[in-house]
């Protein structure tokens with residue numbers, strides 16, 4: 001089968017070599033990385049039986065131009081970049097590789113927290129994570145790891161996830177709260193960890209943001225779309241909250257007016273570690289090899 005590793009943001013050379021090695025016994029692998037235009041991706045997939053992508057946009061146009069495509073694997077967690085409907089209509093299997101890059105994202109989230117409590121490392125008096133109340137908004141793989149790291153820093157950790165019951169939080173040493181509103185009003189730092197889905201897009205809006213304490217810190221390593229940017233700008237004007245993110249907002253320029261109260265990484269880099277690259281890339285190629293060999297669809301999302 002012809003497999004294309006198509007990623008605008010290349011994996012580390014070692015991770016890419018491992019993918020080639022695993023594929024080569026039974027398949028032909030092409031590495032297509034660092035492309036600049038979406039039209040290049042559309043062209044690159046024309047003879048692909050399988051593709052591995054990261055945040056690359058697998059649109060209906062990409063799918064339509066890949067008549068042989070049977071499986072698309074998102075080497076990562078969020079698959080909002082893939083047109084699931086277009087894939088399903090063609091009976092193309094879509095998978096993700098859940099958990100493989102979570103630790104890298106969780107560490108980055110805590111790094112952003114430290115950066116914010118230390119006033120972006122500008123000279124002067126900052127504060128510590130210890131004894132602060134940390135709110136985990138959505139308790140998936142990343143949320144769980146951030147909670148563990150937060151406890152390691154001596155934080156009091158609270159959790160809210162509409163799909164997770166209080167026993168699970170209690171078992172993991174978190175205090176469950178009854179609503180997102182309660183989480184936002186109680187905590188000094190809130191970490192957003194949910195995927196971008198129709199139900200979550202713009203769900204972090206006025207109703208939650210206005211609950212935040214005056215000097216609370218909001219950390220978003222999830223998706224740009226889950227926060228209502230207009231409401232965020234409003235609350236930034238009306239209070240002293242800080243916003244740190246790994247998913248650059250569309251209103252980035254306006255937010256830079258808030259100085260040290262706002263920080264965005266230059267490019268999404270939560271999963272940009274050697275370890276996460278290796279884990280996610282190897283999981284993706286193994287899932288494809290296994291799918292062609294045995295039909296295993298364990299991580300199918302459509």
Ligand code: 3PG
Nearest residue numbers: 054055076077078101271
């Ligand atoms: C994910 O959904 O796995 C993360 O957002 C990482 O995305 P990336 O592979 O584009 O860095």
